[in-house]
Amino acid sequence: MAVVPLKALIYPSGESPISSPLADLDAFANAGLGWRRVKRGETAYLAGDKFNAIYGVRSGFFKVGNVAAMGREQVMGFFMRGEIFGLEGIGAGRYDGTATALEDSELAMLPFALMERMAQENPAMQRELHAILAREITRDHGIMMLLGSMTAEQRLAAFLLNLSRRFVRRGYSPSEFHLRMTREEIGSYLGLKLETVSRVLSLFQKKGLLGVQQKHISIVDIAGLESVYRQR
């Protein structure tokens, strides 16, 4: 049996944007694991769907959001190439959010039952799985921090710095990028209204921290952004 590291299941070819202790594993290569194309605007799963797999982004960009009781959407996360989403489903056995592609994308499906079985037999795979879950917990705590105690400016600064770091790890420019999501989606993610997001972006531009051209962002002064984030 061929030994296939997890990363190879997510990334098309040899590349490994994410550094993590990768498990040697074989079953995936054969097993029901599939790849799936999802076009912009289409969904990988809907809130309420039965949970069976987590997803790795091979290419493209996703949002996972939760349409709560009364129409208002809450975006729980954005995911780019090499990142994994769908973990919110594990608890209840159903996804509690809807995953929507923000651009034409490719997904690797990682059936959870299979992952569990493999983790059972392979300590490295187990570590990998726990790392994935732990990363999600850490990520969520960071967001709680943001939402619980930061101003609109700090939230936006943190958001942009976080995006920048993630882009850079994937080999893109840290300072020039294209937002795939609308102001409304950013706002939902950060607990702000779209007008506020727009205003703060304009403010940052006026302060000389950013260049903003609709969805094109260029970070002019990273240190400045960081100090906005830390201020107070």
Add this chain to the structure above:
Amino acid sequence: MAVVPLKALIYPSGESPISSPLADLDAFANAGLGWRRVKRGETAYLAGDKFNAIYGVRSGFFKVGNVAAMGREQVMGFFMRGEIFGLEGIGAGRYDGTATALEDSELAMLPFALMERMAQENPAMQRELHAILAREITRDHGIMMLLGSMTAEQRLAAFLLNLSRRFVRRGYSPSEFHLRMTREEIGSYLGLKLETVSRVLSLFQKKGLLGVQQKHISIVDIAGLESVYRQR
């Protein structure tokens, strides 16, 4: 070897306030697992400590908080008997919060390496472990929802209803309880200032939803609270 369900490690005697598919497992009983008394105001661990175990509350009440950069504390969670905390440590190998007892308490220490080893050999234990991690993710998402899109009144209502549900599961009254934490800690958890917490509590009282006597809360109108929570 005696077969000991996980719950028995957390609860002193036979009782099982939490319903979950419990693993049959033995190693714990013998292994390095320990119990620990923590007095009110003392800590189970500090932010930055090396992560080695997660904790089950056998009795008492804990808060886990994160003193970010500039003095301002952010409370990430409150934990009562039968609940498990310390999971934030798994990701980085260090706890990123400080766990403080809000009353004299007893903790069960669950060494994580041991749990992983056991999960490796015992599918039921593995399921248990994943359930613990998944529950934390679900919990965090709920809090993100709160913080991202709810008013002060809705947050307080959700908080009280959540406490009530948790108390009831442990065999306490759903409508009469004693808050172990200060208004400031509640506020930090909910992304509000202590004065706001106090005001909203007073408002609820005036509306006839609650009786408030400092830390004694009696929920007079659960349905009313629920409708506050859902309103809009």
Add this chain to the structure above:
DNA sequence: CGCAGTTTTGATTCATCTCAATTTGTGTGG
């Protein structure tokens, strides 16, 4: 190439914060 969806910007309102004073409760030592 036109139009719907998105973004920007302005004016105003409102919820929550901040600052401040008072009351109430709690733990400690005489």
Add this chain to the structure above:
DNA sequence: CCACACAAATTGAGATGAATCAAAACTGCG
């Protein structure tokens, strides 16, 4: 057991950051 001191909670008044409502400008999709 009482009294004192300190911490926690309540309440008020005013300031403020973000939301809301509204209009105009942009733009990229079909």
